[in-house]
Amino acid sequence: MGDVRLVIAECQVDYVGRLTAHLPRARRLVLVKGDGSVSVHADDRAYKPLNWMSPPCWMSEEAIDDTSPEWATAVWVVTNKAGEQLRITVGEIEHDSAHELGVDPGLVKDGVEAHLQELLAEHVTTLGEGYSLVRREYMTAIGPVDLLCRNQSGESVAVEIKRRGEIDGVEQLTRYLELLNRDPLLRPVHGVFAAQQIKPQARTLAEDRGIRCVTLDYDKLRGTESTEFRLF
Incomplete structure (x- = not known):
């Protein structure tokens, strides 16, 4: 297990796979967990993400090009074993930190x-x-x-x-x-x-x-x- 990364940034998110989904530009939390999963959160919906990719998946970074919005600084591409992609176009980053949580003891049943x-x-x-x-x-x-x-x-x-x-x-x-x-x-x-x-x-x-x-x-x-x- 690796570090947990917390990013707060302006971003738009596009899911490309069995179906397509689009989240327009807004300030959001991007959570990259040590197991490789990536989820995108707004300040509502309790614990449920707006969109996500479950492991096994891999994240890479693409340079922006002529098709990218003028406000974009990078494109993060999360790909799973089925070839589905979560494409996160990132603008201004307000916070970016990584944290080692260690081994969790798991849920203790009552x-x-x-x-x-x-x-x-x-x-x-x-x-x-x-x-x-x-x-x-x-x-x-x-x-x-x-x-x-x-x-x-x-x-x-x-x-x-x-x-x-x-x-x-x-x-x-x-x-x-x-x-x-x-x-x-x-x-x-x-x-x-x-x-x-x-x-x-x-x-x-x-x-x-x-x-x-x-x-x-x-x-x-x-x-x-x-x-x-x-x-x-």
Whole structure:
């Protein structure tokens, strides 16, 4: 992992690939992360970028030419393995800094999520007949997968466990699957998104990406009956 680079500059952004998208000239934050990803942000939309390129991708710089706007000072070209490009035409740069963040310990799950992971590892056939556990907290370059399993066909399955299943969790599992499926010893790697509650939007996104959703019954996994509606 390299440094994280933060650039605030006047820029226009053009995405060229399966579709085209254009962001006209404005002051924006360009974030270049140590994993190679590049994202362009405005001062809204919370954490969501206006446009981005996920790794593996590579950034190069082109000199301006007669086709460049008169205000341009450089063109940064981010290209992924599919040949798609994010072309950032840069004007005045107000801030440009690089920072070494070091190794991140990753997200620490709360007590319920940690216990769900432990219980599901012990009762992995909850996910399906013939499932077996390979390992808990299977480490990848971008963090640990909660469970790595084998299904009844002997194929790898990455399992992400949440208390509340939301879109962020599906995105997290998607990144793990993209990385794991590059490993010839593991692929094909399927995905299971397991949670006590799964929001409809998260379920729709997961199923659209070929990820199976499993709703977990915490009390059943613990081997106890729910007391939610009991008076005594």
